[in-house]
Amino acid sequence: MYDISVLTGGRAGDGINSAGLLIAHLFNQMGYQTYLYFDYPSLIKGGHNFTITRAAEQKIGAHRDQCDYLLALSQDSVDLHRHLLSDNAVILFDSGRVHGQGQGIPVEAILKAEQAPTVMGNSCIIGAFAKASGIPFDVVETVIRRQIPKVPEKNLAIARKGYEAVLEERVIPRVGTTCCPLVNGNEAIGLGLLHGGLDAYVAYPMTPTSNLLHFLAGAARDFPLTVVHPENEIAVMLMALGLSYAGKKTAVGTSGGGFCLMTEGFSLAGGAEVPIVVVMGQRTGPSTGLPTYTGQTDLRFVLHAGQGEFPRIVVAPGSSEQAYVWSSIALSLAWKCQVPAVILADKTLCEGTYSLDEKAMIVPGTGDPAKPGSSRSYRRYEMTENGISPLQFPPLRDAAIKVNSYAHDEDGITTEKADIVRLMTEKRKRKAQALKGEIDLLECVKTYGMGGARTALLCWGSTLLVCTEVARRYGFGVIQPIVLSPFPEEQLKAAVAGVRILIAVEENADGQLTLLCRQHGIAVDIHVDKLDGRPFSVEELGARLKEVS
Amino acid sequence: MYDISVLTGGRAGDGINSAGLLIAHLFNQMGYQTYLYFDYPSLIKGGHNFTITRAAEQKIGAHRDQCDYLLALSQDSVDLHRHLLSDNAVILFDSGRVHGQGQGIPVEAILKAEQAPTVMGNSCIIGAFAKASGIPFDVVETVIRRQIPKVPEKNLAIARKGYEAVLEERVIPRVGTTCCPLVNGNEAIGLGLLHGGLDAYVAYPMTPTSNLLHFLAGAARDFPLTVVHPENEIAVMLMALGLSYAGKKTAVGTSGGGFCLMTEGFSLAGGAEVPIVVVMGQRTGPSTGLPTYTGQTDLRFVLHAGQGEFPRIVVAPGSSEQAYVWSSIALSLAWKCQVPAVILADKTLCEGTYSLDEKAMIVPGTGDPAKPGSSRSYRRYEMTENGISPLQFPPLRDAAIKVNSYAHDEDGITTEKADIVRLMTEKRKRKAQALKGEIDLLECVKTYGMGGARTALLCWGSTLLVCTEVARRYGFGVIQPIVLSPFPEEQLKAAVAGVRILIAVEENADGQLTLLCRQHGIAVDIHVDKLDGRPFSVEELGARLKEVS
Amino acid sequence: MQEKNLITGAQNTWCPGCGNFTIQFALRNAIRGLVSEGVPLENIVLVTGIGCHAKMSDYLGINSFYSIHGRTIPVATGIKLANPELTVICCAGDGDAYAEGLDHLIFGAKRNTDITVVIHNNRVYGLTTGQYTPTSPFGFRGKSTPQGAPEEPFNPLTLMLASGAGFVARSTSRKMPHLTGIIGQALRHKGFSFVDVLQICASYFNVSELYDRQGYELSGHDPSDFTAACRKAEEWDYNTDSPIAFGLFYQEAKPCFEERFSRHPVSNVHPEEQIRAFLEKKR
Amino acid sequence: MQEKNLITGAQNTWCPGCGNFTIQFALRNAIRGLVSEGVPLENIVLVTGIGCHAKMSDYLGINSFYSIHGRTIPVATGIKLANPELTVICCAGDGDAYAEGLDHLIFGAKRNTDITVVIHNNRVYGLTTGQYTPTSPFGFRGKSTPQGAPEEPFNPLTLMLASGAGFVARSTSRKMPHLTGIIGQALRHKGFSFVDVLQICASYFNVSELYDRQGYELSGHDPSDFTAACRKAEEWDYNTDSPIAFGLFYQEAKPCFEERFSRHPVSNVHPEEQIRAFLEKKR
């Protein structure tokens, strides 16, 4: 089984992420499943960036620490990552910038000869990488033509020179013929929202969801989509609720700090029953923390954010396919049940690039929303059996559609009467039940490799794929609740039935899912934590599991 | 055992709250324990307001539905509250405004005769009430001289006319000679903070803590206190953190909606270890909800607010004495451990007036903060065994005091290094331990009437006194965790040991403490909820308990 | 719920003598004016904040979004972006729009979103029982400042002019016909329309006498002259005792925010096709 | 941690050619100027937001509060209120102070808190990789507006003048000595001092050529003349291509916010006594 890791390092601004992605595309063309991890500090130029492009014959979504290839565009890339190299690692470097062992590539000279700008250095690098690893040049050509369609000829000429600058060292064979779309988590979420019928996206930039804003701002050219970047996150949330009130399926995106500023509007959405979807990309906290690193520390915050009690949807996809499917579901269900929904992601998922399995992109239907009544007697908060009132938008002839942040009656007029307040609280409780009913129809808890496994890993969100990979090696099962609110207690209980040792793997210190499970009567035996903002690598999780089990 | 309830009703703007308070003072002078409940809608003039002044020989802190006296300053007061009157209820009314049974008082004519402004109508009313209930006029005189010291003579003259306008109906006897200070929860919290050494208070008005702002703004005349009302709650929180950084013990106050806007600063306080106290007065949510009514729906929100993980203090006092004591403790411990603290109150506690038991106002010492190191080598985030670094404030000679919202090193300089980030996360975990150690030294869980009780009520916050009162009647015990973070698991487990049936009484729908207990392995058998924003009355809770137990 | 006289059955709870009544009827009449010109009533949406002013949502029988404190303008912007056919009106308080959510007001003006913002500027927090606001005079003894407010007010008109507002006017609850006229003009102005209404708060800041004594209606003022508008706006600083002009200070036609977003024709292409096309490129 | 040259050992991570370097050294030199006049270095406190500009907290070896995005000014206000002896400086970004936290900027000016606010106005969000800000030109193609920003910029100088700022200046990272001088003046001005620094962003908005070509230093301008200041500030609208003045536009001495709070002499009375006295009245 081939399993190859390529570490590409350089300074911020060197286009390291693109270089890693081009290499992923080479693997993709060679029939591999790929995963790209991008590690970068919070700065624009200089500093040290690196990507780990991994390729394997099975689906993967985690990086390994042991690298087989090092592509060094800066001295740091050699100096800092020495310990990650496997014994026979192939080292290629930009000989203009790096001293070391391995094969040098005179990138600058090549670019100069071709009168090409610095950004084209990546083509040179992947050319060299292809040669060193025995990948035919026509694969390089395919990748460049598809991925850098702007000036392919010049890039090809440069890639060719890179190709010729080094010697073949170790051959990476072709292992298949299918090649998948490579998308990052942000793109998968964005596409899922578009699938669900997204009309508008409103966001203020914040890592790790800034790229979702950028992606959708670009997509607004092709899709019937309005994208707005307002003055701050408070405006984001309220503008989105205005769009939603007037009939647009709307989502917003942010990270923890920005979500804080949205919580007041989030409670408004809950109380006034104005649907909205929040894409919440976690990063290392507290506060500004490590803006470009990851974490799973905001689960309990999103579960309880906003004053008062109201039903909400929280989904935490663990792969690009789940990101696509569940973003679509979250949007549909938010509108169907008129509740706020959170798509809880993190830096690993948002900015990691994955081979997308199109067969897994099937979105289950969530049924139609409640039928609107006649407009003459329209009441925004009409009492219904399941607590969900017909949803209409202005302009509606002969009707006044009144939404209200205060306690209100069926017409949306403020009330302070105890009995109406109680009825409306009960309405929201019935709606929570209805929402739970919707959720129960879906496969909210995924299990992997549980056939006879006595030990299982319990995980949520982006750690899914590192868990499944490591679990396979140990013969462990994996249990992943995708929906965290309403909590799929029965499905999760069914999943853990028969498990002797349940090990929660969470990239936080408190064990947030662990505590949530305990609250629902599900005991977790061991909690594996993570304290430094880095995602688990396959090796690290393996070692941590060995320690505890 | 005497137990008397007086309902005073009128329109907003009639000074109903003051009237109720004056009556409480009459009872106070007659040796009673008193409690004043104020029920008002969110409007300034008109509408319908009422107070229930209750007096008993034992400590009380809840209202009864059955009223023995009705003082009606508006027709609504008679029409709306008929069902609350006991069979022999004494009814007095302003004969200029109200038609009905009972004795009329010509308030307007009396004021006119004395050329007195409308606000003095209250004096007339309490004069009449005193007469009808056989309270000697010298008690009225004492109350007026003490509580309306501005123009006592005129008020006395009016009270005398009120006194003379009606006949004695049923005599309320003197039951003691001690009289307690009557303070509301906001005042008790404010005094507690001042006891703890409060230097500054920053707030934006929001019911039910606006009156704490008003109280402290007034107190700033007498105490060395800076009180600021800035442009919004975001500014409140950040200004407070600036004050704290520069050495001032600072608190802020708000309710749920404002707290939402503070959560980003709250996480900053947690991550940058800048101490702060938040007085968070709950009201009926979600969103604007019922601004002048109560609720216990924000416990889980404050426990988890803010991105990332960091230790925090959450205390929920249940009486005016606890409000005083625990506000002082929260402030001291926040500074000692350099963490954010929340004093979680609600409308019932904040705006209820209670007889204060001065003997119960003893604040346990919390020890001195960590010793500052030498200034030349001062490091704001110095690694220490218990995770608490010496706290110093600028100006400090030869030192630069750097606080930082990013992940940082001991000097407070930003770092993105995995190992330092891990060390700092561990430092915060040790600090959480240290904080738990501090909390464990205190009596965090109170029990009442547990001698042999097989059934116990579990409550938190303002429902304490309705629970103790009802529990007494049923022979139930009461268990009240005052500290909710760090969770006093051991103390609570010890308290519930031996209880057969544990009934949680919470003014919410979700059962927030119930779920929290479950998370800590403490099973709650029955949850009594409240859905309409009104506090439990003694009768209502009694009936609900009868239903379930 | 849509009432013929545009007034719902909700019980009105403003204080006797409150200036909000005047604003309510002025606004109602201005809306009737629009409707009589053919604007469908259901195309009108009211957005309010939280405060006494905000009860307008309960009292007017039209579409409304009773929002949260300080946040009328982003909601209104969202509604207008969603459907530019709608006429969107904000009733906001001075605490609401000048303190809690000031940034949105400035961005509303900057973007020139085609909405009308009516500020119920009673120069006090009414509903929270009388604290100073950004337009209360220096030294105002409110409940949060018993020793006097420590800040001078700012001048919302000059702020709006500096922010790029294309319609800047002032009126008062003391002059119902004037107010009706100004709101009518504001509703008809295409672009961001700002009306500062000096409203009487009968309970906490009743300065009727001041407004009656110092107030006068603008005449001979050229609302297309920006510099003149600035000078006129500076005449009264919301603090000292100088003449107070009512009328339209400034008006300028400019492109609106919502026009700058491309409107896609409603497409029959299911997004899945477009998604597939996108994924193809990522292969 | 307090370094002799005021520069910490933290690795500097600004892009080559970034205007922040100039601001850093201008600020450092201005601080040195203060210190040479006898201001103790430990009395100086820097507050920064979040963005490239904000790294100043890491780089200058002085007291600092590295705050959150948009929130320099309330923190600085709190620090100044706590101890008026301190010299408090904010380094804020344009995204920071003009978008996320604009309200605080206006209230800083309104209150006339004695702090100095230096805006690193690179007219782009630098650290989040290049989106439009409130001072980016209309049509700016940033990552969030690939088809061009749909808003005209506002003019921060006119906004500050309208908000009551008593010190309004502009300089640029293209003119280190001028910038040093202006920051020095700002630090010495008693009251709220606002300096808009047109800073080059080498990576996302490098308009050095524009600032060099159109920039000129104010001369013969009377900074005590408010109207003249307004007209001068309007000369360039942060959008079109007109002359760009650098210098002090406006200066006015006014009472400061923190002076309006009564300072209690440090009392030896334990609060318990005062509490008891209060309770006595409640009996």
Ligand SMILES: Cc1ncc(C[n+]2csc(CCOP(=O)(O)OP(=O)(O)O)c2C)c(N)n1
């Ligand atoms: C975030 C938030 N903070 C505070 C409040 C409390 N609050 C309700 S109304 C109000 C003031 C209203 O003043 P203004 O906007 O001037 O309206 P007015 O009552 O004077 O019409 C405040 C502070 C709130 N509802 N939400």
Ligand SMILES: Cc1ncc(C[n+]2csc(CCOP(=O)(O)OP(=O)(O)O)c2C)c(N)n1
């Ligand atoms: C509440 C919040 N929203 C968004 C961000 C993400 N963020 C970090 S820096 C930045 C923009 C900085 O732009 P600017 O203030 O102009 O500073 P510059 O980098 O240009 O110096 C943003 C949006 C954040 N940290 N906090």
Ligand code: SF4
């Ligand atoms: S408090 Fe003032 S603004 Fe509010 S209703 Fe009463 S008079 Fe009107």
Ligand code: SF4
């Ligand atoms: S992105 Fe721009 S502002 Fe930020 S460091 Fe680079 S050049 Fe400077």
Ligand SMILES: [Mg+2]
């Ligand atoms: Mg107001």
Ligand SMILES: [Mg+2]
């Ligand atoms: Mg910037």
